Amino acid sequence: MSSISILETLPDELLLEICKYLLCIDVLLSFDNLNQRFVCLTRDYRRCVSLHKASYKQSFQFCTTILPQIGSYIQTLIIDNCYSSLQAIVFPTYFTHIPMSKCFPCLEKIILISFRPDPLLVLLNILTNLRSLSIIELRSLFRVTLNQQSEILIALFQANNQRIKSIHIDDQSCPLNPIRKYFLAKKQYSNIHHLQIQISTLNDLSFLLQLIPNIQSLNVSITKRRHIDHLNRLFSSTNRLNLLRTLQFKSVQHSWTFDELNHLFKHLPTIEHLSLNIRTSDVRLINGQILQNCLSKQIQTFHYAVHYLPEQMLFNVEQIRQTWQMFRPIVCLYNRTENDYMFLHTLPYSSFDYLEVSSTVMNSLMNYSYTNIQRLHIDCDWKINEIFPIIRCCQYIRYAMIWFHGNLMSTNEQQSTDSSRIFRIHVFSEIKISFSVYLLRLYE
Numbered sequence: 001m002s003s004i005s006i007l008e009t010l011p012d013e014l015l016l017e018i019c020k021y022l023l024c025i026d027v028l029l030s031f032d033n034l035n036q037r038f039v040c041l042t043r044d045y046r047r048c049v050s051l052h053k054a055s056y057k058q059s060f061q062f063c064t065t066i067l068p069q070i071g072s073y074i075q076t077l078i079i080d081n082c083y084s085s086l087q088a089i090v091f092p093t094y095f096t097h098i099p100m101s102k103c104f105p106c107l108e109k110i111i112l113i114s115f116r117p118d119p120l121l122v123l124l125n126i127l128t129n130l131r132s133l134s135i136i137e138l139r140s141l142f143r144v145t146l147n148q149q150s151e152i153l154i155a156l157f158q159a160n161n162q163r164i165k166s167i168h169i170d171d172q173s174c175p176l177n178p179i180r181k182y183f184l185a186k187k188q189y190s191n192i193h194h195l196q197i198q199i200s201t202l203n204d205l206s207f208l209l210q211l212i213p214n215i216q217s218l219n220v221s222i223t224k225r226r227h228i229d230h231l232n233r234l235f236s237s238t239n240r241l242n243l244l245r246t247l248q249f250k251s252v253q254h255s256w257t258f259d260e261l262n263h264l265f266k267h268l269p270t271i272e273h274l275s276l277n278i279r280t281s282d283v284r285l286i287n288g289q290i291l292q293n294c295l296s297k298q299i300q301t302f303h304y305a306v307h308y309l310p311e312q313m314l315f316n317v318e319q320i321r322q323t324w325q326m327f328r329p330i331v332c333l334y335n336r337t338e339n340d341y342m343f344l345h346t347l348p349y350s351s352f353d354y355l356e357v358s359s360t361v362m363n364s365l366m367n368y369s370y371t372n373i374q375r376l377h378i379d380c381d382w383k384i385n386e387i388f389p390i391i392r393c394c395q396y397i398r399y400a401m402i403w404f405h406g407n408l409m410s411t412n413e414q415q416s417t418d419s420s421r422i423f424r425i426h427v428f429s430e431i432k433i434s435f436s437v438y439l440l441r442l443y444e
Contacts, residue, residue, distance in 0.1 A: 015041055024050040025058050032066055046070045050078035056086055063094045071103040081114040082140065088119035092126055101129040109135040117148045124155040135166040141173035149175065150182035157189040166194035175223055177204045178211060190214045200224045209241060217246040225253035244268055248275040252307060252356060258284035262294045271296055275303040275351040281311045286344055288324030302328060303351035308342045315342065331368060333361040355394060362390055369393055376400040
């Protein structure tokens with residue numbers, strides 16, 4: 001007669017493999033304090049606690065019974081309001097009588113997902129006197145009005161008695177623009193060393209840099225198109241950032257000129273790691289020799305992605321490649337028959353986790369694989385069945401948006417009445433999938 005197998009007879013390696021299929025909250029509620037062996041096995045789950053997909057009942061049980069026992073071990077805390085819509089509101093209520101600083105003495109990083117402005121401000125207000133907390137990460141922050149943007153930004157800069165050094169706000173969040181009238185005159189936040197943020201215009205960037213004089217690493221996306229008549233005024237000598245070492249800059253709405261970009265570089269004299277994603281009609285910005293001459297000699301790594309739309313003259317791709325031979329290896333994606341759009345990027349394409357490209361360069365795009373891409377944006381004039389070769393080049397994307405202009409159907413099918421249609425694809429596992437199924441489900 002075979003013996004009965006119990007969970008504790010399994011080796012540690014197999015138990016840890018089983019835990020990978022469980023939510024963090026399930027592991028902690030099921031195995032915490034079960035015995036000394038399971039306490040040791042779940043040590044990593046104590047250090048990084050995620051409330052992802054925790055029900056209201058589970059959250060209550062965890063926060064009232066387990067959290068007081070393991071709070072001193074927690075280094076990273078993830079509060080997910082996406083799958084558990086009450087977490088953002090309910091979580092702060094557990095700390096009305098006991099401060100978070102006593103419950104989380106070793107907390108270093110907090111990640112907040114799918115928060116709205118009001119619950120976020122409440123939570124930021126109770127982040128005080130946490131001696132180790134220096135990193136705040138926001139994902140999918142939404143429904144932020146223009147008046148609330150500066151309020152949230154001030155709350156982030158001042159959180160935890162201005163001990164916060166790193167703030168990361170992902171590209172799926174609303175922009176947070178620093179509006180001058182909401183900030184105290186000459187107020188600066190010297191504690192901010194690392195920042196990832198979306199803002200609207202270069203004017204917002206100019207004021208933002210005045211607020212964070214000690215910034216060392218900046219990842220900024222500018223989302224709106226605006227003619228830059230007064231770049232000299234926006235970036236005066238007072239905007240020089242002598243500590244900034246790493247800059248990742250995205251501005252694809254405005255068409256940049258060489259003079260504008262060169263002026264911006266002059267106010268960033270200490271840059272060592274530079275990543276740029278821009279749009280231009282200035283042929284000088286796709287010439288490797290000219291671009292190399294305007295960059296600082298201190299730059300150690302340089303990643304460049306540029307959408308080139310020529311205004312009048314046609315371009316010779318081979319001549320463009322030659323200008324880059326002694327500078328950086330590059331890829332020129334273009335369509336010889338169209339000759340009206342080129343996407344140029346340096347190799348490797350590793351600094352960016354997103355790809356924004358026109359469907360006109362599909363044939364040349366198919367010669368490359370973009371395995372690190374998580375977000376894909378395609379501007380497309382084609383029929384629906386012709387987007388899949390582009391998607392196939394980015395097999396591990398988690399999010400895609402495809403703009404269709406004009407007719408989506410074949411010539412024998414009914415014409416679309418809309419001049420522009422948009423598809424959104426969300427992929428939640430990094431595996432090869434049938435994209436046609438997602439398109440059919442998510443077509444708007």
